[in-house]
Amino acid sequence: MSPLHLLEIKNLTKHFGGLAAVDNISFQADEGEIIGIIGPNGAGKTTLFNLISGFLKPDSGTMKLRGENITGLEPHKIVNKGIARTFQVVRPFRHLPVIANVMVALRSPRGARKIEWLKTIERKAADLLEDVGLSEMMLEPAENMGHGTLKRLEMARALATEPDLLMLDEPFGGLNPLETDFLTKSLMRMHLDEPTRCILIVEHKLYALMKIVSRVVVLHQGEKIAEGTPEEIAQNDRVIEVYMGKGIQDA
């Protein structure tokens, strides 16, 4: 029997109306990988994320986490199996202070299990915020925070459950160069600290992404058109065509 992949997606399909947002996509993710999922707007990247994290139910296809079928599970169950995510448009709990945002995730079964014995939930939350560089503002209400801060907060919240698979939906979106740099560094550090954790990143900004990923999956109109190392992808004709086409439209 072949070794189990961390995440194995087979023939995943989702239609909206008559339109296929995700069309027959298959790929695997293994421990320790950082995988980038790229593609032009409307390529189905966010839909794919929503399918994996359980916010949408696929029309067909299967998803397996370490061989265990997780297709069609409720979102919270998927989180507790070890897949955490952030959102493209930040969704903080605006009425709660920053630290409490993280504490909510620590109240989930998996989050609570991951707190070391004799450690308070507050301390664990403060540690997580320290990791993303938010310890100065952890008592302030989340509604006063800027966009970049909230992105980091979401990351801390996702990390609270210590996921085996972390899914980041456009983590670089709306960040300034300084913040982009900080995020790149903290992702690389996280990769060193937790070498078994797999990170899945959906991104537009290819430049920031290509430096950190080990493998790239390219989507176009809901289909997977290419997969490989960043170097291979950069030379793939189909990808260049799709991206150049978009570039011409933009210009």
Next chain:
Amino acid sequence: MVTTYIRRAYSSFVAHVFDIPARLLAFLLFLTLLFIPFAIQNTYYLRILILANVLAIFAVSWDFLVGRTGQISLGHAIFFGIGGYITALLSSSKFFGLPIFLTIPIAILAACIIALALGIPSLRVKGPYLALVTMSFPLILAALLKWYPLNHIFKGEFGIRGLPALVPRLDWMTIGQQRVGEYYVTLILLFAASVILYKIANSKIGLVFVSILDDELASKACGINVTKYKLMGFMISGLFGALAGCIQTHLLRFANPPMFALTLSFLPVIVTFLGGLGTIYGPIVGAYIYYILDSYVLRDWLPRFLKETVGVTLPPEFDFAKLLIFTLIVLILVIKLPRGIAKFTTDKLGDLEEARDLDERGPRIWKTYKKKEKTTSTGSEPTASS
């Protein structure tokens, strides 16, 4: 030994209550409520305050559900009525004749289970759908209670009457003394209910409730079983709503279909908005304002005042104007002061508090965290060098 203990308790009390303006205000209010029966001998006035206590419990339970878990219910009367009817059936001498200290716990537990049973289907829907679905539950039950074939049990419109009193009147008691007893029983229950709900709302479970209110999807993404917590909120709220219903049933000594009326579902809503949504203490203030305004100022004081000073006797139609005036006040408040009276006051006090809060209470976590940081880093260095 005892004196040191008392002194320590006193100083911690001072530190916890007198130091924070909002808590001091709450403490003073509680003291006032505690000593009211000594100042007011009139049984009618006491009666008003007793009913205000009951409404306050009911409204606090609604506020917990809506203000803290974000589940909009416009049919809270269902818990009120169910609690009342179950304890009525169990304690009525025509049926089971059980003592009320048994029937009330049974009734609120039963209401809890019914809350679960109603919650499972209705929490499939959200927002306005949920509000309107919950609104229909008490109306369905009220109609069933009045249905002729069931009249031999529920006695239709007439209701179940002749129930045991909340505070039985012993031989030596005057009506006034019975009222004082009722007042203290309801006040203690109100105090207990609001403290319990406040504690739950501000606990770590309460955090999860607020997170669901803020963003349900994000809560799910945090691994929170949203349905479970919503049902929990529904049951806790239903429990205290039913408690209020039980108390009122034994105060008035009957249970009748108007306990399920739409106005009774709307009353906690209005009262809560008057005091401040999501505050837990706001509805208590709102309930008192409601009863004092409705039953004292407009029914008693104003007609008397106008008669004595201006010589005008109010026409009987004025009776209808009371609810009108009250609702108008609420309407203006909701539009002009959307956070409610109590919340407005504590916000003003909170401005004073906040500066020190950030200075002391909040950074306590921060300080201990820093301290630990230091000890771990200094502690690890020698081992690394050796």
Next chain:
Amino acid sequence: MIEEILVYGAISGGMYALLALGFTLIYGVSGVVNLAHGSFFMVGTYLFYVFGISGFFSLIPLTLLDPTWGPLAALILAIAFTGVISAALYRIIIHPVLGDEIGVMVVTVSLALIIQQLILMIFGPPNLRINPLVTGSKQIWGLGVTNMRLLAFGVSLILFIVLWIFTNKSKVGNAMRAVSQDREAAMLMGINTERLYMLTMALSAMLAAAAGVFITASITEYAAPWIWLHPLALSFSIVILGGLGSIKGSLLGGFIVGYAEQAVAIGVPEGGSIISIVPFTVMVIVLLLRPKGLFGKRIEMED
């Protein structure tokens, strides 16, 4: 028995659909859950009473010429006044809290209570008799149906068709549909949403008033200060049944509830006294099967 259910059910169903249409229209366009919808039903009825039945128009020479003009003028005036009142109330009361779901419900509930108390103060608690606009009756499948009920049925169908055309063909109707589908996009396109909401509110209240006059004049034949409750309950259960914001849904829902009520009234022992729970029961059953109602918009995930 079947004939009774079919005929009477259709008549009340048509009126219920009209009533619910108003509720669904304002929700669909502005997102306001108007708990004072039943109150506009009642306001319409009382205005009709004032203008038509209490002898208001006998003072005006116009009606002396032809006695049938009186009720008709009263009907039109009642509906128009309700529209104006509702638009004003919308601007003063609902507009400041727009966007706050619970706030809107609280102010509209308060409004409903205020209107109830005002009517109690002006007209007192006793029932007022509302006479049918037309007299006489006809035989349909061996059942005696009053002309008034037939008229009510006809008017409800005509109004429904008119509204259908209005929302689908007219400029205002197009704006309404645009706003209900995507508020921000509609605002970017230059639609004055504030005015549109006010207009929709007036339209919705006028529908409620029309339903009020026809239901009270044809079926119940009295007006009382608490006749807002049942219409409110009816309209929200029909609307939820059909799907909030769906015109098709409220038409179908209205007829389902109309038929179901008649079926229970005739088929269940002492059914007349539990008729008021029929709409809720149907609604709860439908919601258990389809959480967004029959024609509700299905929102899967909004990002």
